[in-house]
Amino acid sequence: MSANNPEDVGSGKEDTVTTTTTTTTTTAAAASITTITPRKEPPPEKPADIRRRSLIVLSFWAIVILLGLPIWWKTTSIYRANLPLDKMMDWAEGKACKPVFPLHLTLDAPDLPEQEAQALLRLTQDALNDPGNFPLHRIRLQSPEQVLEATSKPSSNAALSIHLTPGESTISSLHPHAPILEITYPPNSMSTSSLASYIASELRSTLAEEQAIVSYLLSTSSVSDEQRPQGISQHVTESLAKRMTRSLKYSRTYHLTFSLFTGGSTPTSWEIEAAVDEYMRPVLDMLNPIHNFTIDTQVQLYATPGVHSQVLSKDDLSSFINAAEWPLSPSIGGAPTINFIVYIGNQTIRLGSEAETSQSWLIPQWGSVYLLSPPATTYVQAESLKQPLMTFTAHLLSLLGTPQSGSLPMRLSTLTRIRSADLVLKASSSLGSLARLSSALPSISIPSSVADGVAKTLHHLELACADLGTTESLEHARTAEREAERAFFEKSMVGQLYFPDEHKVAVYLPLLGPVGVPLVMGLLNELKAWRKRRALKVKGT
Known part of the structure; x- marks a missing residue:
């Protein structure tokens, strides 16, 4: 009967719905409880494992710091020798x-x-001791017991000899073939002090050219302003600048090439060996303490000059030599070559006026050319070469930087002192340039060979300065200049003159990235873990 009661039926539906709702709520609560459940932590590490991992990280860093960095520093560091x-x-x-x-x-x-x-x-020595008269010379007069012998030949260690003879007037003159200053004086009308002043004045005039040349060398060098002499006029400076530009750089040995060029088939030979021995060899022998010379000769037929005019102007001289076709000898054995050319032809050189002509001209730092008239025979005799050889001798002295005043022995003695001073100044300037380069570029390499060259340069400079002006001093100065140039232009040092930092970064960055990132990250992770363990330990206590 209950089943047929409508109210009972309705009551049953409600129970069913209620039961379904309760089941859904229970499922949602269970799902909610599952969501907020905490994650399960990994099991704690054993202290031995933690210690092992820390030792592994530290061992990598120990290898890098104690072994890798020293090897890298040693293999990549730039060697710089100590320089004074x-x-x-x-x-x-x-x-x-x-x-x-x-x-x-x-x-x-x-x-x-x-x-x-x-x-x-005594009075002459007092006048010479005045530094205002001879600022670059320390002159010492010898006693009468050590003066010239009876033959009036100067002693071997005397730069100049003063020979006094009585006469009607006071006149001085330099001996043409010896370093002797001859002075005549009136014995009854000239006092001793006046004669001493006159001798000092003549010596000042005699040594004026040497004083000017050395002063010019000092003014163009790297010495400080306090060490430079004063009082050189602008005219003298310009004249000396032209002469220095014309002369060759000093060398112990020069190679002399004598060339005979002719526009036709004659002459076919010349007596150049005999002419050189007779007219030029005496001067070469006198130059032997300063320079050595090697000689060769050549003859070139059908040699066409660069200018075909019979009368050459000064503008034609620069293009007269046909360097493209003339076989001019190059430097032999590393020694500079000085060319002396005799050209057979009818050319002449027109100077300022129509009446003034010349047969030769000097080419600065190169050599000399002489225009010789065609001979009557097929060969050029030694007598016909006298004037060309005398001209070549004068031009050779000019190319070597020989002073122009005084006798030849005196000029060569002056040349020795000038070359000594020039080489000492050049070697000193090279040392200063090397010192400034070393200070300005701390990353440049300075090999031991440079330090050895600097030591040799300083040693020879001291020897040269100890007895400046002698032949031995010239040799020491030449060695010092050569060693200084060799040290300054050392190949291994010049090759690393420019090594920018950007190049270093470009080289090391691809290598350090893959190696450095794992090391740094491993160290950071280990430090974080250590801090965490320490914080837990503090919290637990």
């Missing part, structure tokens, strides 16, 4: 050696009584 920079700059600034030349002069006064000769020697 202060001493090098002292030489460059002229503080280590002042170019003052000691000169020994002899005074020969045979007609003066001994007491007057002693008084004249």
Whole structure:
């Protein structure tokens, strides 16, 4: 009956719905409880594992720091030898050696009584000791017992000999073939002090050219302003600049090439060996203490000059030599070559006016050319080569930088002192440039060969400065200049002159990235883990 009651039926539906709703709520609550359940932590590491991992990371870093970095530093560091920079700059600034030349002069006064000769020697020495008269010379007069011998030949160690003879007037003249200054004086009308002043004045005039040349060399060098002499006029400076530009760089050996060029088939030979031995060899022998010379000769037929005019102007001289077709000898054995050319032809050189002509001209730092008239025979005799060889001799002295005043022995003695000073200044300037380069570029390599070259340069500079102006001093100065140039232009040093930092970054970054990132990240992770363990330990206590 209950089943047929409608109310009972309705009541049953409600129970069913209620039961379904309760089941859905229970499922949602269970799902909610599952969502908020905490994640399960991994099991704690054993202390031995933690210690092992820390030791592994530290061992990698120990290898990098204790082994990798020293090897990298050793293999990539730039070797820089120790250089005496202060001493090098002292030489460059002229503080280590002042170019003052000691000169020994002899005074020969045979007609003066001994007491007057002693008084004249003393007064003349006092006048010479004035630094304003001879700022670059330290002149010392020898006593009458050490003067010239009876033959009036100067002693071997005297730069100049003063020979006094009585006469009607006071006149001085330089001997044409010996370093002798001959002075005549009136014995009754000239006092000893006046004669001493006159001798000092003549010596000042005699040594004026040498003073000017050395002063010019100092003014164009790297020495400080305090060490440079003053009082050189602009005209003298310009004249000396032209002469220095014309002369060759100093070398112990020069190669002389004598060439005969002719536009036709004759002459076919020339007596050049005999002509050189007769007209030029004496001067070459006198130059032997300063320079050595090697000689070769050649003959070239059908040699066409670069200019076909019969009368050459000064503008034609620069293009007269046909370098494209003329077989001019190059430098042999590393020695500079000086060319002496004799061209057979009817050309002449027109100078300022129509009446003034010349047959030769000098080519700065190269050589000389002489225009010779065609001979009557098929060969050129030695007598016909006298004038060309005499001209070549004068041009050779000019190319070597020989002074123009005085006798030839005196000029060569002056040349020795000038070359000594020039080489000392060049070597000192190279040392200063090397010192400034080393200070300005701390990353440049300085090999041990450079340090050895600097040491040799300083040693020879000291020897050259100890007795400046002698032949031995010239040899030491030449060695010092050669060693200084070799040290400054060292190939291994010049090759690393420019090594930018960007290049270093480009080289090391691809190598350090893959190696450094794992090391750094491993160290950071280990530090974080250590801090976490320490915080838990503190919290637990």
